[in-house]
Amino acid sequence: MVLTHVEAVEEGSEAAAAVFASRYVQDPVPRYELGERSISKDAAYQIVHDELLLDSSPRLNLASFVTTWMEPECDRLILEAINKNYADMDEYPVTTELQNRCVNIIARLFNAPVGDGEKAVGVGTVGSSEAIMLAGLAFKRRWQNRRKAAGKPHDKPNIVTGANVQVCWEKFARYFEVELKEVKLTEGCYVMDPVKAVDMVDENTICVAAILGSTLTGEFEDVRRLNDLLAAKNKRTGWDTPIHVDAASGGFIAPFIYPELEWDFRLPLVKSINVSGHKYGLVYAGVGWVIWRNKEDLPEELIFHINYLGADQPTFTLNFSKGSSQIIAQYYQFLRLGFEGYKSVMKNCMESARTLREGLEKTGRFTIISKEEGVPLVAFTFKDGAGAQAFRLSSGLRRYGWIVPAYTMPAALEHMTVLRVVVREDFGRPLAERFLSHVRMALDEMDLAARAPVPRVQLTIELGPARTAGEEASVRVVKSEAVPVRKSVPLVAGKTKGVC
Numbered sequence: 001m002v003l004t005h006v007e008a009v010e011e012g013s014e015a016a017a018a019v020f021a022s023r024y025v026q027d028p029v030p031r032y033e034l035g036e037r038s039i040s041k042d043a044a045y046q047i048v049h050d051e052l053l054l055d056s057s058p059r060l061n062l063a064s065f066v067t068t069w070m071e072p073e074c075d076r077l078i079l080e081a082i083n084k085n086y087a088d089m090d091e092y093p094v095t096t097e098l099q100n101r102c103v104n105i106i107a108r109l110f111n112a113p114v115g116d117g118e119k120a121v122g123v124g125t126v127g128s129s130e131a132i133m134l135a136g137l138a139f140k141r142r143w144q145n146r147r148k149a150a151g152k153p154h155d156k157p158n159i160v161t162g163a164n165v166q167v168c169w170e171k172f173a174r175y176f177e178v179e180l181k182e183v184k185l186t187e188g189c190y191v192m193d194p195v196k197a198v199d200m201v202d203e204n205t206i207c208v209a210a211i212l213g214s215t216l217t218g219e220f221e222d223v224r225r226l227n228d229l230l231a232a233k234n235k236r237t238g239w240d241t242p243i244h245v246d247a248a249s250g251g252f253i254a255p256f257i258y259p260e261l262e263w264d265f266r267l268p269l270v271k272s273i274n275v276s277g278h279k280y281g282l283v284y285a286g287v288g289w290v291i292w293r294n295k296e297d298l299p300e301e302l303i304f305h306i307n308y309l310g311a312d313q314p315t316f317t318l319n320f321s322k323g324s325s326q327i328i329a330q331y332y333q334f335l336r337l338g339f340e341g342y343k344s345v346m347k348n349c350m351e352s353a354r355t356l357r358e359g360l361e362k363t364g365r366f367t368i369i370s371k372e373e374g375v376p377l378v379a380f381t382f383k384d385g386a387g388a389q390a391f392r393l394s395s396g397l398r399r400y401g402w403i404v405p406a407y408t409m410p411a412a413l414e415h416m417t418v419l420r421v422v423v424r425e426d427f428g429r430p431l432a433e434r435f436l437s438h439v440r441m442a443l444d445e446m447d448l449a450a451r452a453p454v455p456r457v458q459l460t461i462e463l464g465p466a467r468t469a470g471e472e473a474s475v476r477v478v479k480s481e482a483v484p485v486r487k488s489v490p491l492v493a494g495k496t497k498g499v500c
Helices: 041-052 072-080 093-109 128-149 167-175 194-200 223-237 325-362 387-398 429-451
Strands: 121-125 158-162 179-183 205-211 243-246 270-276 288-292 304-306 313-315 366-368 377-382 406-408 417-422 456-464 474-483
Touching: 072 325, 093 121, 093 288, 093 325, 121 128, 128 167, 128 205, 128 243, 128 270, 128 288, 158 167, 158 194, 167 179, 179 194, 194 205, 194 223, 205 223, 223 243, 325 366, 325 377, 325 429, 377 387, 387 406, 387 417, 387 429
Parallel strands: 158 179, 158 205, 205 243, 243 270
Antiparallel strands: 121 288, 270 288, 304 313, 366 377, 377 417, 406 417, 456 474
């Protein structure tokens, strides 16, 4: 263990003995209740620091979409603002202004109908989960208001989605008592079918949620077709069912890589969009955004006004206090990269994903189920369909430090087990090539284990006589021993070499 510097304390005090190497080798570290005494800051730091060494490296976590690297200058800004509470808008007006700038930048990026000099309608959140909750509440309240005005029942709202939605949609439905109507996936189609989705819409549907970048495969859903089909049904029925786009992963990809793709506010039924700043917005975890088309799409009764922190402050969030650092980091990235910079980053991510896709295909072992157009990730299955193989490969890659998730698909496709590699900005070609080499090594290890003979155990048992006519004879294991497996080792040139 590492010796640490001990603060000057009163001589003779027991705190003077709070040297990390001498005290905490013998005394148990308090974990689930407060310790009786204080300890030195150095010892406390060293204990926590050492435990965190057992975490995986964020850079090698290929399961997560969340940003794991930012420039040192942005890291410095984050540390400088780490003690600012964003809720204190009157005390930190510059931070509030930076959020407003971010909202307007994103709204215009998503083609919101915002004129010169006008301000967009949106808010920063802790992530896309909170953003989806807020958007869902706005849809629910607008639907309830319309139903009340028409004198119709308003107690059974529902949302139509694909079965591939992220769990935050299920949370919203359960927390806020909205029925979730899911379009089941089918073999070869791993996103929501717009035709089936519109068929499920009824007068109680508060919105249809489309996903721009499915969590399972990274694929973009066809929002344009959904808009056209839903507009036709609205015209036929007299309903006014809107669309929300969950662009958590794809919102900062499509505008730069697929500018011609119509998925955003260019489509008239898209009333709100959420996006994760901490995914391809290139900011550390803790920031998301939700943007509304117009003020009318966010009911005024959902906005609260407070004045006990200073001037009148409108607020529409699920939580109150939160750090300012991620909002500042988001503005830094917008300022630093601009359109050109974001486009370059996304193109590089797509190129790394192409390298991965080609490398995995060359093994001859996998079927790639993700599309080339979408989020830069590669989702794949074993060609023989053996789900256990996917979990073994995931486990084998962990020995090299890589975190690669293996998971089963949703209802109707539970027989499919998928592996997925997410490509982020910090996962460039050299890491991609190293990862592919480790995949090949892990596959070789799996093949070797499959060819190895099954070990046998030899048991010696003792049979005891039955004591009564109706009782069976007793059986006792006297000896248990493994049967040795005899394997021959071929010698090369008559000798072998041992390497330490």
